[in-house]
Amino acid sequence: MLNRTILGVLMISITFPAWADVTGFTSRSEFEASIKPGYLFENFDNLAYGGLFAPSMRLEQQGFVATITASEDNLYSGSGNMSTNMHDAAIVITFSGEAVTAVGARFFPSDIHGYCRDGKMVITLDNGEPPIELEISDCTEFFGFTTDGSAISEISIQADKSRYPDNWPNIDDLYIGSRSEDAPHVLPVVIDIKPGDFPNVINPNSKGVIPVAILTTDSFDASSVNFATVTFGATGVEAPALKATMADLNMDGRPDMVMHFRTDKLGIKCGDTLLKLMGLTQKGEPLSGTDSIRTVSCK
Numbered sequence: 001m002l003n004r005t006i007l008g009v010l011m012i013s014i015t016f017p018a019w020a021d022v023t024g025f026t027s028r029s030e031f032e033a034s035i036k037p038g039y040l041f042e043n044f045d046n047l048a049y050g051g052l053f054a055p056s057m058r059l060e061q062q063g064f065v066a067t068i069t070a071s072e073d074n075l076y077s078g079s080g081n082m083s084t085n086m087h088d089a090a091i092v093i094t095f096s097g098e099a100v101t102a103v104g105a106r107f108f109p110s111d112i113h114g115y116c117r118d119g120k121m122v123i124t125l126d127n128g129e130p131p132i133e134l135e136i137s138d139c140t141e142f143f144g145f146t147t148d149g150s151a152i153s154e155i156s157i158q159a160d161k162s163r164y165p166d167n168w169p170n171i172d173d174l175y176i177g178s179r180s181e182d183a184p185h186v187l188p189v190v191i192d193i194k195p196g197d198f199p200n201v202i203n204p205n206s207k208g209v210i211p212v213a214i215l216t217t218d219s220f221d222a223s224s225v226n227f228a229t230v231t232f233g234a235t236g237v238e239a240p241a242l243k244a245t246m247a248d249l250n251m252d253g254r255p256d257m258v259m260h261f262r263t264d265k266l267g268i269k270c271g272d273t274l275l276k277l278m279g280l281t282q283k284g285e286p287l288s289g290t291d292s293i294r295t296v297s298c299k
Contacts, residue, residue: 021148022132025104031144031175032235035102037186037278037286038062039177041237043267047077049114053085061237062229062280064176065097071156078114081172087112091157091169095176099151104144104175108136109159109167119167120160126153133160139170146179189222190215191277191289195249195258203297204268209242209260212277214289216254222246225257225287229280232261236276236288239265270298 025031040061053074059066068075068082072089075082084091093103109119116139123132134143159167192213193200202210212232216222227244231237241259249256266275276290 023146024132025144025146026142028104028142028144028173031102031104031142034144034146034180035175035177036180037236037288038229038280039102039175039237040064040066041176041235042174043080043238044077044082044172044174045080045267047080047082049077049079052077052082057082059174059176060097061231061240062177063098064100065095066100066174066176067094067096068092069094078110078170081106081114081170082174083110083114083168083170087159087166087168089169091171092154093157093176094154095152099178100153100176101149101151101179102144102146102175102177103152103155104142104173106139106142106170106172107134107157108139108141108170108172109164110139110170111164112166112168114168114170117164117167119163121169122158122160124156124158126155142173144175149179149181187220187281187285187287189220189277189287189289190217191291192249193275193291193293199294200292201296202263202268202293204263204266204270204272204295205297206263208263210263210266211258211260212291213249213259214257214277215250216252216256220287221254222257223255224281224283226280226282226284227257227259230259230277231279232259232266232277233275234267234269234272236278238267268293268295270295 057068069092070084070089074085076085107121109117118137121134157169159169195213214222230241239261244259246255
């Protein structure tokens with residue numbers, strides 16, 4: 001039986017496929033809460049307008065692997081989002097690695113210049129199953145969905161042509177992961193942004209790096225962290241660590257792990273007050289911690 005549950009404030013008209021129970025979310029925060037820690041996130045902010053004229057783009061994080069292609073010709077970028085170079089082409093995302101049962105993004109149509117248009121987006125799951133149809137009125141609208149546990153191997157995103165024949169498909173703020181059911185317990189860790197400083201003052205426009213420490217406590221050994229899995233940022237998944245060292249920062253006789261992250265990759269917005277770190281231990285146990293910040297130079 002099809003599950004037509006919608007969580008959050010309904011902003012878009014949605015038609016669901018019948019191949020698996022699907023739960024849809026129009027609230028980004030509720031979608032994030034519904035998926036396991038350690039998902040893949042890409043905001044495409046590194047893409048300049050008119051860039052990425054290439055046949056494919058590969059994303060990999062936390063065991064999830066996504067390959068993005070255009071059904072015809074090449075991919076094309078707007079200003080910090082992903083599109084196609086031919087308006088009749090679809091954006092096709094194939095998945096490997098960890099099983100994908102949750103996908104979310106801003107799916108929206110645009111004109112040839114990348115400007116938002118109202119209209120319908122069509123998301124097809126796994127080669128021709130009945131599609132999810134989204135009626136879009138605002139390109140800031142978010143839609144995410146989780147399945148009943150059925151793994152998704154591919155999705156195709158197209159702009160419906162009934163209203164504007166020359167609409168282009170676009171995606172931004174792409175999430176790929178697994179639903180939260182049966183998620184393992186997340187280990188809470190103590191982190192210290194810019195060790196030795198308080199408050200932790202950050203300029204979101206800085207091109208430098210930020211040190212972040214995972215502290216060893218009575219209940220957690222920082223040396224057990226798998227450094228290669230650690231990500232950090234506004235939601236916890238934006239930026240991978242550049243390097244890691246061990247040092248006793250608080251002089252308690254126990255080594256702490258110190259990592260560095262590029263400030264401009266953290267997704268910090270003026271007024272943000274918290275940043276989040278996520279990762280896995282050497283045994284594969286998920287971990288998470290937060291610390292406060294104060295943004296400056298935001299005029």
